[in-house]
Structure formats: C-alpha cells, structure tokens
Amino acid sequence: MRIDAKDFDRVESGRIAVLRDLAFSLEPGSFTCLIGPSGCGKTTTLRIMLGLDRDFRGEVRPPSHDARIAAVFQEPRLLPWRTVEQNVRLALPKNATPDLDTLFETLGLSSMRSSYPEELSLGLARRVALARAFAIDPDVLLLDEPFVSLDEATAKRMRALLLRLWRGRGVTVLMVTHNVREAVALADRLLLIDGRPAHLTGDVPLPLPQEMRTPEHMATLLDDLGKTYPDTLQS
Amino acid sequence: MRIDAKDFDRVESGRIAVLRDLAFSLEPGSFTCLIGPSGCGKTTTLRIMLGLDRDFRGEVRPPSHDARIAAVFQEPRLLPWRTVEQNVRLALPKNATPDLDTLFETLGLSSMRSSYPEELSLGLARRVALARAFAIDPDVLLLDEPFVSLDEATAKRMRALLLRLWRGRGVTVLMVTHNVREAVALADRLLLIDGRPAHLTGDVPLPLPQEMRTPEHMATLLDDLGKTYPDTLQS
Amino acid sequence: MDPDVVAETAEAEETRRTSRRYRRVPTSLLSLALFFLTWTVAAWWAHDPDVPTPFAVAAFMAREAANGDLFYHLSITLARVAAAFVVSMAVGTAIGLAMGQWREIDRWLDPWLILLINMPALVLIVLCYIWIGLSEAAAITAVALNKTPNVVITLREGARALDPKLAEMARVYRFSRLALVRDVMLPQLQPYIAAASRSGLALIWKIVLVVELLGRSNGVGFQIHLYFQLFDVTAILGYAFAFVAVMIAIEYMLVQPLETRLTRWRAKPA
Amino acid sequence: MDPDVVAETAEAEETRRTSRRYRRVPTSLLSLALFFLTWTVAAWWAHDPDVPTPFAVAAFMAREAANGDLFYHLSITLARVAAAFVVSMAVGTAIGLAMGQWREIDRWLDPWLILLINMPALVLIVLCYIWIGLSEAAAITAVALNKTPNVVITLREGARALDPKLAEMARVYRFSRLALVRDVMLPQLQPYIAAASRSGLALIWKIVLVVELLGRSNGVGFQIHLYFQLFDVTAILGYAFAFVAVMIAIEYMLVQPLETRLTRWRAKPA
Amino acid sequence: ADTIRVGVLKYGTVNWELTSLASHGFDTQSGIKVEMIPFASNQATLVALQAGEVNVIVSDWLWVSRQRAAGRDFTFVPFSSSVGALMVPANSDIRELADLKGRKVGVAGGPLDKGWLTLRGLAERDAGFDPANENEIIYGAPPLLAKKLEQGELDAVLNYWHYAARLEAKGFRRVLDANDAAIQLGAEGAISAIGYVFDERWANEHRKAMLGFVHASQETKELLKTSDAAWEELRPAMGAEDDATFTALRDRFRAGIPERPLKAEIQDTAHIYRLLAKLGGEKLVGPATEMAPGTFWHALVDGS
Numbered sequence A, B: 001m002r003i004d005a006k007d008f009d010r011v012e013s014g015r016i017a018v019l020r021d022l023a024f025s026l027e028p029g030s031f032t033c034l035i036g037p038s039g040c041g042k043t044t045t046l047r048i049m050l051g052l053d054r055d056f057r058g059e060v061r062p063p064s065h066d067a068r069i070a071a072v073f074q075e076p077r078l079l080p081w082r083t084v085e086q087n088v089r090l091a092l093p094k095n096a097t098p099d100l101d102t103l104f105e106t107l108g109l110s111s112m113r114s115s116y117p118e119e120l121s122l123g124l125a126r127r128v129a130l131a132r133a134f135a136i137d138p139d140v141l142l143l144d145e146p147f148v149s150l151d152e153a154t155a156k157r158m159r160a161l162l163l164r165l166w167r168g169r170g171v172t173v174l175m176v177t178h179n180v181r182e183a184v185a186l187a188d189r190l191l192l193i194d195g196r197p198a199h200l201t202g203d204v205p206l207p208l209p210q211e212m213r214t215p216e217h218m219a220t221l222l223d224d225l226g227k228t229y230p231d232t233l234q235s
Numbered sequence C, D: 001m002d003p004d005v006v007a008e009t010a011e012a013e014e015t016r017r018t019s020r021r022y023r024r025v026p027t028s029l030l031s032l033a034l035f036f037l038t039w040t041v042a043a044w045w046a047h048d049p050d051v052p053t054p055f056a057v058a059a060f061m062a063r064e065a066a067n068g069d070l071f072y073h074l075s076i077t078l079a080r081v082a083a084a085f086v087v088s089m090a091v092g093t094a095i096g097l098a099m100g101q102w103r104e105i106d107r108w109l110d111p112w113l114i115l116l117i118n119m120p121a122l123v124l125i126v127l128c129y130i131w132i133g134l135s136e137a138a139a140i141t142a143v144a145l146n147k148t149p150n151v152v153i154t155l156r157e158g159a160r161a162l163d164p165k166l167a168e169m170a171r172v173y174r175f176s177r178l179a180l181v182r183d184v185m186l187p188q189l190q191p192y193i194a195a196a197s198r199s200g201l202a203l204i205w206k207i208v209l210v211v212e213l214l215g216r217s218n219g220v221g222f223q224i225h226l227y228f229q230l231f232d233v234t235a236i237l238g239y240a241f242a243f244v245a246v247m248i249a250i251e252y253m254l255v256q257p258l259e260t261r262l263t264r265w266r267a268k269p270a
Numbered sequence E: 001a002d003t004i005r006v007g008v009l010k011y012g013t014v015n016w017e018l019t020s021l022a023s024h025g026f027d028t029q030s031g032i033k034v035e036m037i038p039f040a041s042n043q044a045t046l047v048a049l050q051a052g053e054v055n056v057i058v059s060d061w062l063w064v065s066r067q068r069a070a071g072r073d074f075t076f077v078p079f080s081s082s083v084g085a086l087m088v089p090a091n092s093d094i095r096e097l098a099d100l101k102g103r104k105v106g107v108a109g110g111p112l113d114k115g116w117l118t119l120r121g122l123a124e125r126d127a128g129f130d131p132a133n134e135n136e137i138i139y140g141a142p143p144l145l146a147k148k149l150e151q152g153e154l155d156a157v158l159n160y161w162h163y164a165a166r167l168e169a170k171g172f173r174r175v176l177d178a179n180d181a182a183i184q185l186g187a188e189g190a191i192s193a194i195g196y197v198f199d200e201r202w203a204n205e206h207r208k209a210m211l212g213f214v215h216a217s218q219e220t221k222e223l224l225k226t227s228d229a230a231w232e233e234l235r236p237a238m239g240a241e242d243d244a245t246f247t248a249l250r251d252r253f254r255a256g257i258p259e260r261p262l263k264a265e266i267q268d269t270a271h272i273y274r275l276l277a278k279l280g281g282e283k284l285v286g287p288a289t290e291m292a293p294g295t296f297w298h299a300l301v302d303g304s
C-alpha cells in the first residue's frame, strides 16, 4: 500500500497534513509492528488500510477479495445492547464454527458470556474485542494497541495466544503498539513512523525466531534500536 | 475509607460480588498506586471513593468538604461538542486562573486547543483529560491508568509533570496502573488487590525518595516484589 | 480474573424479578385513581351538566357497550389507526433513515418534507377525498400523509446521531445487511422509534377523528362529532375515554414490557 | 507530537467556507422548482377548477396580500403559533427531562400523559373554551395542552438516553448547574429537541387551525375554513402556502444554519 | 343603547340579514346596537354561546329543546324555514323518494339530521323502506358532499339549503326538501328549522333590547323580501361565484322567510318533534318525548 498524502479538514480552521509518502507492503504471514509517537497517524493508517477512510491520495491494494480481515480498534467498540457472546457471534462469517468455549476460557471470559458490555471493566471489554477478532480466524489481523489496560499476566497470555494463532494459521498481522519491548518480543519486522506530516523513518527486520529471543538478546536489541532511532524510540 | 462489600446485580441473572473487606486510608500528600489484575475492581473502588457509586456496604470518609478533587477516568470522557480548551476550562472552579498556555505546551496540545475531541487521536484525548485534571490544581487526584496509549517519550514527560505537581502542591495521589515499573518509579506506597471478591493482598511502602531511584535499584525492588506477590505482580 | 457469580437459587431469583416487574402497576393504578378522584371532586364541585362525573361517563359507556355501538365504532377506528400507523411508520422510517444518512437525498427531499408537514390536515384530507374518492383507502392515505413527515423528521435525527464507530466495526467484520440493521442500527434508533410511535399513535388517532368527521360514516370520530352537534359532553368523553383506555392497555401490556426488554442493557442508574 | 496546521491564506479559506455554506440553497431551490413544475403540469393535465395551477394560487395570494387580509390573518396565526410553541416546548422539556431521569415521577405522571396525549384535540379545545372563556388565553392553552405531551414523550426518550459517563465526569469536576445543563445535557438532547420542535411547529400550526375554526374570528385557520365552505380550493391552498412559505423561510434562514453550527463537532462522514 | 353580540358564520345567511339590518339602520330605530362576531363553523358559534362570549347565535329548535331538558335555559325565535333538500343531477332517474332504493346517497349533518330523519320517516311510510338500511349512506362535510355529487361519485345528496341552492344554480334538480316531507307527514305548513338562540335569563334581563332585536330582524326581512337593491349590497358577503348562484341563494332565502303565526308554527313543531322522537329515539332528543316547554321564547308566545 502506498499513501501519498492524507490531510484532515479541521472544523475550526485549516487542514492538517497527517501522512505523507508512506509506502510499505506486508508479506503474507508476516508479523509487523507499527510504532510511532502518540498522534502521529497510526490509527489513520490502519483506517485507510481497512477502507474506512477513502479520502486520501494514494492507493491501497487490499489482500485477495475473500480474505477475512479482523481488526481490534483502539477502543473495544462492542455493541452495548448485545451480550459478550452475541457480540462475538455476530462477527462470525456464515458457517464458521469456532471453538468459543476454549477461546473464552483462554481469555478469562467464561463467566461473562452473558454479560452486557456496560457491565464489564475496560480490560474485560478489550478482551472481548480480542475474542471477536480471534474467533473469525482471520487471514489478516490489524491490531491497534490491543494489550493496554491489561495486567502483565493477562497481557502475556494474550500475546501467547496471538503468537499461536499467527503461527498456526499464517495470519498476516499488523500491530500498532507503544510498547517497544512488546514489539521486539513479538514482531519479525518493525515499521517506525514519525514526523509532521508522518512518514516512514525506519523499517527494521527482526529475523530471529520469536522463541529464541531471550531477555538478554532483547535488551541488546532494544539498546541498539534506541541508538539508531533516538527520536522515535525510548524505553 | 472502608468497603465491606460491593456487589453488582447482573442483567441476565445473579449478582457478582466484586469487593469484600477492602479498607485503607490515604495520607494527605502521599502518592499511592493501586495495582490488581484486570477486572478485579480497581475502577469500582475509585468510583466509590468519588461518590459515583453509593450502592455498597461500608463507609467512605471524603477529604475536607472544600478539597478539590480531580479524576482521570479510564476513558478520556471529554465533551465531544466542546473544543479541547473549552473542555478544560469548563472543569475549572470559579476564579481559577491557571497558566493554560504552559500546561498545553507541556502536554503537546498547543496546536489542538481549538480542535474537537473527535478530531483527536486517543493518545491526544487522554492528554486532554490529564490537562483537565491538572488544570484545576487539585488537592486529591485519582488516576485510572492515565499513561496508557502514550508513547514512552510522552509518557515520561507526563510522569515528570505529575511528580512536579505532586511535590509542588502536596497533592494526594491515588493512581491505578498495570505497569508495575511505573508504580515503583512514582509511588511511595503500593496497594495490591486481588481475588474474587477482591480484597487487599499487599500494602507496600516505598520510602525511598523518587529522585534517588536508579534503574538498578528499581530492578531489585521489582524482583523482590515479584517474589513476595507472585500472583498479583509479574513484569 | 473473573469474580464468581454468587449462586442464587433459581427460585429466589424468580421471585425477585417477578416482584420487580409487577411493582410498576400499582403506581400507575394509583395515579389513575388519583386522576379519577380529582375529576369526581371537580365535577361535584362544578355541578354543571357540561362537567359530568366519571360515573355518568362510565354509565354512558356501559349503555353504548351494551347496544354494541361502542365496540363497532371503536373497532373500526382502531383498524384505521392501525393501518395508518403501520404504513406511516414503515414509509417514514425508510425515508427518514435515507435522509439522515445521505446528504444529497436530504437536500432534495427536505423542501418537500417541510411542505408536506405544514399542509393543514384539513387540506390533505379534503384533497385525498376529492382525488381518491370517499373511500377507506382515501381515509387511510390521508392519515398516513399527515403522519409520515413526523416519523421522517424524528428518524432523520436518529440516523444523524448514529455512531459511526459501530458502523465501521460492522463494516470491517462484514456484517450482513440484516445484522447491520437489526443489531447495529435499530438498537441505536430505539429511542427515536419509541418517541415517533408513541406520539405517532396519538397523532394518528387525532387525525383519524378529523377524517371520520369529514367523510366517513362510522368510527369514534364520527360518533364524537355527532354528539358534539348535540353538545353532549358526557357522550363525547365516553367515546374519547374508550379509545384512551385501549391506548393505556396497549401501553402497559405491550409497549412498556417490550421497552423494558429492549433497554435492559443500559446500566442502571446508581 | 502535533502535526502542523498547514498554513492557508485567510482568503482562500474564506472562499471555501462560503461556497460550502451556499451550496445547499441551490439544491433546495431546485427541489422546490421541481415541485412547482410537477404541480403545474398536473394542474394543466387535470384541467379542473379543483386543481388550480400555482399561478392561480399565487394570483389569489397577491390579491389577498394587496388588500391586507393575508398579512393580517397570517400574523395573527403566527403569533398564536409562536406563543403556544414557546409554552409547550418549555413546559414539555422540563417535564420530559424530569420523567426521563427520575423513575418515580415517570410512574406517577405516565398515565396522565397517555390520557392527555390521546384526548382528541376537539375535546381539549372545546373544554378550554368553555372553562376559560373564548379568549386568546384559552386558545393558546388549548394548543399547548395538545402539543406538550408530544414534547414530553420525545424529551423523555432523550433524557433516558443521556450518557451517564459524562454526567459522572461533570459531577466529579463540580460543574455548576448552568454548565451541566448547557454544556453536558443540552448538546446530547439536541437531536431530540430538534425533532420535537420541527414536528412540533407543524403540529401546533395544525392545531391552531382547529382552534381558530372552533372559536376565533381571525387567523389563517378561520380563513381556510371559510373558503372550505365555499369549496374554493385556490383560496385554501393560497392560505396554506402562505404559512408554509413562512415555515420554509424559518427553516432555511434560522433553523438549519443554527443546526449546522450546533452539530459541526460531529465527525464528518468519510 | 344596549349592545347585542351575535355570533355568525362569516358567509352564512344570518350574516346577510344582520349586515342589511345594520346598513339600513334598523338597529338604531329599535334602540339597540348589533355587534357581529364572525366564526368559521357552526360548532364555533355553539361554543361561543356556551362560553358566554356572544348573546345570540343561530341554531335549531331541536337543540334548544334538548338543552332545556338538560337544564340549560336556552330559547328560540324563528329565523328561517329554509331547509335542506335532496338534490340529484339534472338527468338523474331519481324522481321521488322510492327511487332512492339501492343508490349511493350523501347526507350532510349526520344520521341525526332532522331533514334526514323526516325523509326516512316519509320513505318508510310511503315507499315501505328505510333509506338508512337499504342504501349506501355517506355522512360527511356539506361542501365535500356537494363536490362529490358534482363529481358523480354520489347519486343523490341531502344537503343544507344554501348548498342545495348552489347546486340548483349549477343545474342540479331538487327532488324534495325536508319541509315537503314534514307536510306530507302531517305538518300544516313550513316550519322554521333554525332561529335565533339565546339564554332565556339573559333575554329576560335585556327584554327590551331583545324584543327590539326581533323587531329589527322582521323589518329587515320585510325589506329583503321585496328589494333587489338591498340584495345587491349584500353580494360581497354572500360569496356567490356567479349570477345564477346569487339569484338562487336570494330566492331560496326569500322563500324561507317565516310567514305563519307563531302559534301555528309551535303546534307543527311539536308535532314534528314527536315524530322525530320516534324516528331518532333518545339519541336525538334525549330522554324527553315532548318538546320542552319554553323552547320558543315566552316573550313572543304569550308576552310573559
């Protein structure tokens, strides 16, 4: 995909230029993390890739027509008038019969299946949004800061689940995160964007298989990254 | 404050017991972090302390009547039909004349003052919510995961700002966070809650002044904590 | 980390829900009783044939019910109300949603809408009778034409206030058209539909009265007008209350239980 | 990390906004023109004195305007509409909000509300005239009594749909009562108020017609009815359109610009 | 001079008489002042009288009698014996009541209209059928029904006299009117269907003024009966679209001016009342089976 320019009209006055000359493509089955400072345009990039925002110059080549796409938005975006289980089921494609029992169990949602979203804590709601994305068994998965508002233990479980899904099905994953540590632990490629308007400032491949990333190795990597991109990364 | 029991009626069926025998008091001018797994009842505790939920057994002794209280909710909770600046100004008590220029500058919001919340990224909106809380110069400040969705550099600036405010005015701070590292770096006391229903599982004083906490020192501390409370803390 | 659901016996649970559901009725009944009490006292105090007591009105209703007139006219009027209601809600909702979601449609139809909504009922009714004929179809068309613009206006506001975030979510997950309407849009429109249909039913009934007055030979409106010519306040109130009673029954036995079901997801106020 | 605001000359900016604002007018005008065209063609095709052409209606209006009748009756009716509108919106909003926010009040007032909203306009009007006297006050009370329940019902739905999260925020930050209403509640109620006042204005005008028919000696309703007895369709349409024209003017010159201002915070559809 | 407030229909017949009355100074001659309050419908004048806004309106004696039976002391002075007529298109094959059988008939004023009831009574007696049962009857607003007859949707219409007159001017044919029916049913002459209606207590308190008003009304009628010039002055108030209509309205008005002694009228009215009570039942007349005493203003009947 290639975005030449993306501007927003502002209500009060003027336009702001958000993205300029941002081009990258995702290999099928790759796990990419998109990293950039708050407000630089990460969510906007995802929205353009999802086809939710067509008011830009450039071109997005979507994956094959019948590829299943799932997205985890920055907010849970659940239907408040449907229970947790209904929210997940509604997103399922026809004839899909995923093993929801196990999924809810893993996400710690088993006892909440018949709760309404307003009865959930934010962390629980986020997990429901994750469950919805995982349940449809997607070919492409776009995640916008999926693991915030979760305690470390839960977040770890979620990450493991994500990796399992990715490895098992060869899902193409693009994940936005502010947590460089998390990115380095999970992804096999980092995309750094920054600037005003934002453009690609770094494209870092991480070829080492995830299971071999030891804490020591990651510490060095983080250190190196921090030195190469002092503006964008700080941890 | 003391909460003997807090239950919720569930729409579908049954009640769930969320909190049991949770009692603590905050010293004026102290900085406490409340830590616990996702969905255990932290937000509920804050809501009870704020007087937003009165349907519980127990007693909350609020600070003196004219103490200014500020809260940062888990979501930004801005008025979508008011600009950033209006959102902050509306929360100000009468006759308050805070230096908004500097505040917006520090929070990186200067160019967004006349934007509407729907034009902000989530991270920017969270910063507006922080600006609103800081602007009223509170005596008591309750924060519910204030620094998520921010990149590390911005989060660091925010944390520094919070510490400056706390030191300068002697604000009483209670902050909910999942980030133990952050808690250890900022607070002078940790409250750990866990369980179903949730109760206090740990009350850890951290007497060392913040400015003396070196990375090494914090690493040991985290290690110790992780060993003492293996269920609740993991980092 | 999920708090346990505190076990409750199914029985206790059942009692609690039942008692909650039936608690509303007494207040409403009490309130109605208060109304009739006030009326009775006022009537006694006024002591004027133009201010009949509730008993006089009830006696009249009983007499009309006994000779069958009441049910005859009431059922005819109710049929007309129902037909016009269905037509105008369906058409109005469709147009209102279209206008609320697509600017261009809104711009084109808006002037016509203002024209139509401000046409006096009398004019529309008379024109319908002249052009379509003095028939049932003309009557129902006339009523529907009067009511539809109101539905359009309310639903248009509803469509404008729809949350784009949820629509985006539905789009990403490729919700079927049915699911989009049933699970995403309708629940958001529920308050608008509720407002439109409540005040709609009442408005339709008022227009049906005029329609019956001008060109039908039966129905409650026809009867009320007949008695108006004789200035028989008791009879007028009798027929009016017969209809109101039906409306109250519908409200408490149909609409409110339904509404409670539909909105129970809303967090209860603390 | 704030993207810069791309500098634009104030002038270019000004042109763009202006052009956007004025783009609506042509579509509306075009749409109205289409309406009159359809009408003209239909009238020529029907060739029937009961289907006057727009020109005949316009000629009638010009004649009535020249002899002053049109403005006299129109202004009187507008005054009545305005008075009843203000009263019923104010009272209805207050009651509706109270009923939407407090269950107990809702339970008590609900039956009365259903009673009142389903009372035929005729009954309410006649009773007001008899009890209050054949005065302007009675006329306006009658109209307000007819309209208020509709406002109550719409605003009650609005109050029920208020976001408790924002209310909590306002409470924590100790918003003044004024700020709570003006900055937190009213913007959320805006679509409901818009719906209630748009369809409200139209409804009030329709009831004013009946009120004028039943007990006033001037006003558009009085005139329309006179001409109805002579079956002068041209005159009836002339008076109806005079009022509609005023409403269209109010809509496009007052309501829509205001509404655009009030809702510009809503993210524009992509 | 005492002021009498009269509620009138803007284009109604009463308006014609009162306009003439004022313009020829009959009011000042009788020492009164007449103020006309225009309304848009008959119902409006009824409401106005009940609300005490006007002193006098025009309505029918049946209503007065019913109100008196219910304890409200209104009373009545004859105004006109013009009544509704059954109208058909010129080329219609309906010549008499019996031909109505099976036709679509519009009836102004509803099922309790006096004219309609008398017509039904007559058909029942002479032709052996009740039109209300063996026809499709459409009750509706008078102008609408007149229109529908013109459009050909209805075969016949029983409409108020001025609508009937208008139809006559357009070439429609009168089959018979309610007075014909009443006479065939035993009345000796035309009776006044409508009259000035007012509160008896008020009238007794303003006896001189009211008597003056009645007198002025008679003088005016005398004038309108003979003078065409007086009618020309009224033309703008009549809303007549063409000369034929104007003439038809004028002639029908003249024909309806009551001529007979009051005693005879009262007798016939009482007779018709009993008839109507039988036909219309309690719905029409209320519980009373006889015309309420005092329906006609005592002051004119016996001077008391």
Ligand SMILES: Nc1ncnc2c1ncn2[C@@H]1O[C@H](COP(=O)(O)OP(=O)(O)OP(=O)(O)O)[C@@H](O)[C@H]1O
Binding pocket: A118, A119, A120, A121, A122, A123, A124, A149, B008, B009, B010, B016, B018, B036, B037, B038, B039, B040, B041, B042, B043, B044, B045, B074, C002, C003, C267
């Ligand atoms: N209105 C409600 N009705 C029923 N249950 C509720 C309601 N609000 C919260 N709960 C339940 O209470 C528990 C505690 O919720 P709370 O929001 O306090 O969690 P939390 O500790 O803030 O979690 P998180 O870290 O995910 O924000 C959760 O299990 C939640 O499902």
Ligand SMILES: Nc1ncnc2c1ncn2[C@@H]1O[C@H](COP(=O)(O)OP(=O)(O)OP(=O)(O)O)[C@@H](O)[C@H]1O
Binding pocket: A008, A009, A010, A016, A018, A036, A037, A038, A039, A040, A041, A042, A043, A044, A045, A074, B118, B119, B120, B121, B122, B123, B124, B149, D002, D003, D267
């Ligand atoms: N509808 C809009 N109208 C105007 N400006 C907008 C709109 N949406 C986003 N923006 C602006 O575009 C910029 C990028 O927003 P975006 O949401 O993509 O940021 P982000 O990288 O996701 O930030 P965060 O990490 O805080 O979520 C921000 O400055 C924001 O203010």
Ligand SMILES: [Mg+2]
Binding pocket: A042, A043, A044, A074, A144, B121, B122, B123
């Ligand atoms: Mg974002």
Ligand SMILES: [Mg+2]
Binding pocket: A121, A122, A123, B042, B043, B044, B074, B144
């Ligand atoms: Mg929480």
